[in-house]
Amino acid sequence: MPNKTISVRIDGELVTAQEGQTILEAAHAHGKQIPTLCYLKGLSAVGACRVCMVELAGTDRLLPACTTPIQDGMSIKTASEKLTLYRRMAVELLLVERNHICSACVSNGHCELQSMAQSLGITHVRYSYNNPHLPVDMTHPRFVLDHNRCILCTRCVRVCAEVEGANVWEVASRGIYSRIVSDLKDDWGQARNCTGCGKCIQACPTGALAEKGFSVMEMVKQSDSVSRLAAQRTHQANGALERFGMCLQARPEQAPGAAVPRPFPRSQSSRMCSGLVGLHPPDRGLSRRHRRKLSGPLTSRPS
Amino acid sequence: MPRILDIGTFNAVRESGLAKLLPAIPRIAVGMGTCGRGNGAEELYHALNESIQRSGMDVLLTGVGCFGSCFQEPLVSIRLPGHPLLVLRHVQANDAARILESLSTQTMPADLVYCKIEEWDHITGYVRYGQGYPDVPPWNAIPFFKGQKKIVLRNCGLINPSDIEEYIGVGGYQALYKVLIDGRKESVIEQIKASRLRGRGGAGFLTGNKWDFLAKAKADIKYIICNADEGDPGAYMNRNEIEGDPHSLLEGMIIGGYVMGATEGIIYVRAEYPLAVRRLNRAIEQAREYGLLGTNILDRGFNFNIQLVQGAGAFVCGEETALIASLEGFAGRPHPRPPFPAEKGLWGKPTNINNVETWCNIAPIVSRGPAWFAETGSVKSPGTKVFSLVGKIQNTGLVEMPLGTPLKSFIYDIGEGAIAGRRVKAVQTGGPSGGCIPLEMLDTPVDYESLAQIGSIMGSGGMVVMDEDNCMVDVARYFIEFTHSESCGKCVPCRVGLNKALRILNAITEGSGSAEHLGLLDELGRMIRECSLCGLGQTAPNPVLTTIRHFREEYEDHIVAHRCRAGVCQELALSPCENSCPLRMNIPRFLELYQEGRLEDAFESVILDNPLPASTGRVCQHPCDNRCRRQSFDEVVNMREVHRFLADAIYQSDLFEPMLERIRALKLASTGRKVAVAGSGPTGLTAAFYLAMLGHDVTIYEERGEAGGMLRFAIPEYRLPKSVLRRELDLIEGIGVKMQFNTRVGFDLPLNDLASSFDAVFLSIGTWKESWLYLPGTELKGVYPALPFLESVARHEKVAMGSRVAIIGGGNAAIDSARSVLRMGANVTILYRRERKDMPAIDEEIQAAEDEGVRFVFLAAPHRILGGADGNVKAIEIVKTRLGEYDKSGRKRPIPTDEVQRFECDSVILAVGETFDLDFCRASGLELKEEGTIAVDRFSFETSRAGFYAGGDVITGASNMSNAMSGGKQAARKIDERLMGPSLSGDARWDQLFPEFEYSRQAPGEPSLSRRHTAHSVPAEVRVRSQEEVVAGLDPEEALEECRRCLRCDLRAAVNTH
């Protein structure tokens, strides 16, 4: 079913979009950048971080670009003083909520939260730090979950459920006490479903989920690969189902064939062998050596 | 059980239902809602049952839901055949026998009778109970019900909710019958649309449009859901609606199901409402039996089922997408919309969600038509809304009012105003995410748009009334704490933003707020409101944003002055009495010190807090009394009399000189700074005392020939003997304050001269100018303004009064004048335009005046003064007033009537208020405010001119003694801070003034059980004939006993930390 073409304005520019696209997708399709944190292309959008808010001209309402379907005739403003203020505040709030001590983080220099803060010009935070005492789950043989760095974007939850199909992750508790948990709040090491594919690691925007054995600044992630794969799988699945006259009900209503922009351009090319993502058999308990081989040359370092 | 298949069976059931409502035997119905049960309805029911069994009478005993007036529970309604329904209130189990007896005698216990109902419009039907009981007011003459219109609550409290036949008896399920017979689904939707009914859950979306979406959605299965997940603290309308009339909800849903093409209905109800769940289950069961639910409803081939699902009590599940997630078995977290439930709801199928109250409106609209519905309420918000009116108000309960009714009708008409002796300050509408509306805005009509405009919301209909005892910062903190703990945590603004807001509010209420906090809070609130994902987050900041908007001063008080006027924020107050004392005297400390037998220490503690303890001990309005916790036990501690006693004990003995030495020794080293104080009234004396203690060289300039201001020249001798005041002045002069008399600042001594010879000037001039009332006849001889009159009396000057004197006014000056006139041997009448309880004068003084023989005429406004040919006053004419609406002061406005009365009199005293003579200020570059007071910074007391400060009446307008002194005390501290700069030694200079006292920090194991000791008045007949002081203080024994009555609330903090 071909999607209807509609015309919209983004930052004053008259452009076309496909019906069913979100504001974010339409903007990306025309090379417009809107900051995002919880969004990861290919996964369903949840609208959790609220940094992608945009203004709808003619109203004083703000809309999350990642979840709002674009409609014919909409005029969207992606940048304004107010938007910058609110985006900054959202990032500031994330920075004070837990313990984001970049100088001691594996993801320092490669962290989406950090680069978002930089690009928004955040030099200090105005709220007091919460300094919560949060545990680090080291029970998995190859990976680690550090709650101190988690921003609850739920990218791990979604990639695990929607791409890997393992449903290891969930969010437990509520409000400020929300935590990412594996299985029924077990240690990750005990999670029976975990295939050890590592997609959550790659999807995680911060140092919350990381591979073991990395030191400060060493954990470089490949979220765009996960997202490419995810997009491809949805597409394929839809294709397969269409042959039976059905369409995958999964939430991401991706516009097939839309360009694949990189939300956060990275200088390094993919270092993830396709085997690791998705198509790999359960690889829990892979040996360190094996893992390192899979991780490729960038991670080699004195052992 | 008859299954209703056709109109014949339907009518038969209707008849039998009506027969239960209007039986040929007496019917007794007990209000058995949760509110009734909480007040003992169950015991009452059993007691009645037993009495009936025992007496063997033929009586129909049944239970009904809540009739709305929860403050009168338990309610019982009684109907004797042919008579009106009689509603009894506050009925207890032990009244059962009495009630049964009265059935035979036909005279109801008068103390229990509340109102009667002769006929009732059930909207879907009409019931005539009968005529009679001429002495009993009809229900809608009772203030609580007057103006209410019961559409949603049409059956509540009248029919037995567990009996479907009674519901059918009052016309229930007829609307459904009609819809099914007609079979024109679109026309029903059109009707709902035309009625412009709006969702009663809070957002106010047009119900008809919502229905239309679902009707048009194409899907094999559609769901309709009733949202009964009412989670607001203080709101319980849905609970009572279900408990009182569950079928009304079911009927609405079945109609909705039919016209929207749904076959499944779900009621999502809180598990915390066990009674509602039980009644609903029973109702569903009965509806099935009668063929109104299930398959082939009313034999029209329509199938519809209703399922009950109990929610686990998460507030966020009131949000429709979270509710759906919860129904699907997921955690209750909202999803972004779109997609809206109407496209993709429960199990991905089109779904319609409406609130209980919305569903309850359906049957009436269908049976009476949209035009009838739109007659009530406002154009944009037709119909009624049920509110739960709670908080600091006389009448609480569920009220159903037309939308668009002004807020003040709720407070003053339905609620009958604040609880005795208090003033309404604000109303919070819309539950925890609503806004606080200040008293000044009570004209706001209660509808969706108007409330939104002032930053609040309709919400589900909570209405919490607050008075001066509520701290608005604490209110905001409380609600944020609630929404914070209920946030699902999905989106950042709500999860982290509310957490930060809560922490900031905590800091402010604990006294560690900073100036930036207010800005941060405001910004945070806006961001959370605009950026959150669901309604919870989007509305959660409302309490903060509205309190910042309307009660900014309270925030500033907390942050800058560490002051919580309401005395709620515990960290900012030592004890309730200390917090309510304008001088913030450490009351428990002096009570304890004296109790330990340390008179001098106790006095030292007193004098350092309050430099005029003997005078305040006699004339202070003693606000401390209002807050003393002992009042919940017996009577408040008489703190004022104790410090009066302590002062007298020192001043009238040879302890005075050594005491003076002791206080002098506490003075800080001389600073070499010179400060001038203009005016020697309570404010000026207080400021001078503290400034001198702080080591400054202080000179008071006084216009008159003696010091004391109002204390000396306005308060009569019999209340405050001059000899007492003299001792207080001795002490102040004794610590080095210099006084310059007969010098009028601004005239004899220009401000510029002061500026050049002093480092700081403090202006504390009293309100000596009497406001003049422009009445015909005020130019006559024998008309006196009160203050000059009192001053002449104080100077022992002769004033010609004649033998009959009329006094106009209700303040302390009016009472003082009256009692002074009495002592001159004349007759006095006080004319006041409101009622006694509205008089601003101190209550004891009014009482004393009455005892002495002053006559009072209330509700009397002066009209004109009549004179004789000689130009002397002959009589005064007054207009009787009646009390109208409440004004901004929370008192009823006096409105003149046509009735004029005449009082013969020889002179008239006008005591209608005081102002100042501040012309000199204007000339010397001091900015004045519109009200004519000097403009100062609220916290630093600086005027617009550098080096000049002002405090007391001159900045607040006429006030009372302790308030005036408090101005002087605070100003002295600020002046010192400004003169000396920040202290380098760490310890603020101010704090150095106050020595540490060692005294027991142990709560009294057993506080004294004795009653409050009051001072002894000289008998009225004796005292009117003399100028002698009329109230003798406590004796040492009594004072000691009074000290022992203190509960030591100041120790709370210490207890908490253990």
Ligand code: SF4
């Ligand atoms: S662990 Fe990472 S991916 Fe998962 S919620 Fe936290 S920040 Fe997001």
Ligand code: SF4
């Ligand atoms: S606003 Fe609050 S409750 Fe609503 S989604 Fe966000 S975190 Fe959850």
Ligand code: FES
């Ligand atoms: S990217 Fe849209 S809300 Fe996070």
